[in-house]
Amino acid sequence: MSDRPASDEELLRAHVAGEPEAFAELLRRHRDRLWSVALRTLGDREEAADALQDALLSAHRAAGRFRGDSAVTTWLHRIVVNACLDRVRRRQSHPTVPLPDGTRHFDQDSAGGAGPEPAAPPVDHDTALVVRQALAQLPAEQRAALVLVDLQGYSVAEVAEILGVAEGTVKSRCARGRARLAVLLGHLRPDPGDAAYGNPSTGGNVTSQSARATQEGGR
């Protein structure tokens, strides 16, 4: 009998076969990455925990339908990201508006679970806090793509598979997200008359038909 640890796919199959601890082992194996994706996509600790629970219970139930066309981690990330985006869409019916001066101190809300996660202390706490705040203002689809590509280090192709969109769409979401962050973080000064920048509800003011087609493509 080999001492080789079970692969993700073997664990998933064992879970489907009735092994009680197999799915929990999968969770423990990938917990930090899944947590990071949920936390950075939603920007709120309690929401992230809720979304992860929804996602994992869904994956737990749907494991028998996993066909092995993609890696187990890709499949898990897809379920987690979709759970996060579902929550964002539901939350948009009851939006919370950040303070206009951008000085909201999210960490103060952590006790009530309303504010973004105060993550482990970064090297530069102030910069990280500002970046987190700016990231939270992006449209959810742009934020999810940026989290997966720029924070998690997944390739564009992998993220396209996770999000179920074309690679061009992932590139567009990331590029527009970075441009919007550049404005929010003060690296770029857009046309002062443009009301769209910094307003996450607009999701970008695309004037180009082909660019719109790129953004819509693959959905």
Add this chain to the structure above:
Amino acid sequence: MTHGRGVDLDLLADYIGGALDGTPEAAAVERLIADDPAWSRAYAQTSAAMEAVRVDLGTLGADRDQMPAEVLGRLEAALTAVRRQESGTVVPLAPRRRWVRRLAPVAAAAGVLVLVGLGATALWPESGRQDVATNAGGGAADRAAVPDAAKLSGGGRAPLIAPGEGTSQGLRKDAESDVAPPIVATGTNYRRETVRRLTSEVRTKALAAPQASTQMSGVPEPLRRLTDPAALSACLAAIKAADAQPATQVRLVDLARFEGSPAVVVLLPDVVWVSGANCGLTGPDTRYSTRTEGS
């Protein structure tokens, strides 16, 4: 979104990010950058700014995001509950039916902290002896972190509440058994690997302990709130609800520690549930749960 006169920043970002590669739009943007000073300037500025954003995003350090223990515990508990629900559709309830009612002695020694009081009956699992045998094969290292009979019965570490101790007020009776669960403060620091061995063996030994002089000092300070019967009832009700087994019987409560933190360790018929000091305030405050060995 625009940048300067007539510059579409989204389109420019798409171009910089490679989203337009291979499309006619890319060639059009290239011409604009080459011919229009506003586009040319915006291209230079935006390219540099987007690169600066990549550096900024690096400060978030996704590799430093670690799932908090309480979140992991909550997720594992949810998965355990689902497993139990699923297995409940195919597993007969025979083990529960093996429980029989027996009389248990009323512990009324001086110094015993009587937190609850109910009738003088208790339920003892006939399967308790089987559990002892089942767990006899556990590794010594693992078992070292599980309270043994000596620890439970000696040195003031015995039950805070023996089953059937009685005053008219106290912990709500278990719906199925009509007895309050025994509550101990063993001082144990449980670990993930060992908590599942908190089985009926331990419960049996705990309840078999002589009339011990239990001391409040054995209860971690953050858990003192839970020595109030109402608070503990709320905590156990929250755990049962989270476990989707509202009528299940609590077989033992240990006001102890889990991985270094004060924790309420609750033994259910086939699950050990670990909750934090806020158990019962807004929910079970779950830290961890697992099936007991042999269940």
